[in-house]
Amino acid sequence: MKNSVSFYTLGCRLNQAETATLQTTFERNGYRVVDFKAPAEVVVVNTCTVTENGDSDTRKIVNRIRRMNPEAQVALVGCQAQIQREKLLTLPNVRWVVGNARKMDLANIVNETSGDQAPQVITPVIPRSTFTSPVAGIDRDHTRANLKIQDGCDFFCSFCVIPFARGRARSRLFPDLLSEAKQLIAAGHREIVLTGINLGTYRDGNKTLPDVIDALEKLPGLERVRISSIEPTTIPTRLIRRAGENSNLCRHFHIPLQSGSDKILQAMNRRYSVAEFSDFIRQVNDAVPGVCQGTDVMVGFPGETDVHFDQTYSLLSELPLAYFHVFSYSERPWVKSRKLEPKVVPEIIERRSHILRELSARKRYQYLQAHVGTVETVLFEQQKNGYWNGLTDTYIRVKVKTEGNLKNRLLPVRLVEADNQAMIGTLQ
Secondary structure, three states, X not given: OOOEEEXXXXXXXXXXXXXXXXXXXXXXXXXXXXXXXXXXXXXEEEEOOOOHHHHHHHHHHHHHHHHHOOOOEEEEEEXXXXXXXXXXXXXXXXXXXXXXXXXXXXXXXXXXXXXXXXXXXXXXXXXXXXXXXXXXXXXXXXXXXXXXXXXXXXXXXXXXXXHHHHOOOEEEOHHHHHHHHHHHHHOOOOEEEEEOOOHHHOEEOOEEHHHHHHHHHOOOOOOEEXXXXXXXXXXXXXXXXHHHOOOOEOOEEEOOOEOOOHHHHHHHOOOOOHHHHHHXXXXXXXXXXXXXXXXXXXXXXXXOOHXXXXXXXXXXXXXXXXXXXXXXXOOOOOOHHHHOOOOOOHHHHHHHHHHHHHHHHHHHHHHHXXXXXXXXXXXXXXXXXXXXXXXXXXXXXXXEOOOOOOOOOEEEEEEEEEEOOEEEEEEO
16 A cells, blocks of 8 residues: 555546646656555545535545545645635545645655645645646546646636636646647547636637647547537637538537526626627537537526526527536635625525426437437447447437447447437447
8 A cells, every 4th residue: 555546536627637647746756546446545635616515525535535544644635725725624634735736746745744744734826827737647547638728717707716716817838738638649549628717718828729729630649629618708710610610629519608697697797698698609509510519507696586597497498508517506715696695595496406407408318319310420438338338529428339349449320319318329
């Protein structure tokens, strides 16, 4: 168990990308990376604090670590560590609490302080400057690789704690992200997912997000570039045109809405109206054949009435969206929405969330049904329950029954049947 380390990642794709980098830095510092369920000298938990659930998940994971591995020393890093360090220090076996400014130095921090008796709390102010990554985050657990190109946010939506936990918007140096992309491709990754907090604000000198995608498309061996969640006001028309062409850019956009009420959007400090969001979604739908568009929606923001909720429901019903993630409002430290009234009671939030999740399931099924009989290229990821499954560029989960090993292969598949959140297909 000596010099062994395991990892557990909570939250977003950006955390996943950073965990992959942390694994490599620990290996270079002489540690052996083991499975989370195996005994380890150090256990690193990459935390999330976007919602109350993220906070409680950290407590649950730390308690689980203590039961599985009572001698483990726990390092809590990332967003929750940045803004709730005192609370995290009360959890069992916690030796290090390291915020986002120093998270990538964790291996060195652990080596330098492992003999100290007192817990180490390192949460300095996050600098606002372009950044690089210490090593390439080769993802040993997933076929598709995440590539961090941006961090932080300047938008300060009234419900969001991210600018406090992640700092202000900043971008990765263009040559540095290209260097990692090449290493990810050399490691066998055929799809790269671009990640960040506010991707559309990427800027290094005169380089912007479309320039990143242009450069990645020219790299030999890279079959797909996918954009993770992106704010509606930050997507250039050039990017939409590119997705509609025969390019490596996946025909998949996840564009957060949050509410279908202009009054609630204004209270949230969102930067668009319902009409502007609707026009944009329809523009993308018309410009990109077969595109899959998803969104985030928040239920129970302070002041949300039945009328506001009905407006959200109607909008989601009408727009060409394939799915949506439904989040219950939860109060976060320091955000402006904490002062807003009236609060929506939990029972109403739960009921409204259930209604929207049912609508999302129906919309997803309709989207899948529309693809029955089509032939799509699938990047296969893993075998599960007798089926190989993978994704189309339009974010359709596809299952195929075959004797062969399909891992990391891109193959044409005829989609024959919709099965809840996925489709069953046959190899062509």
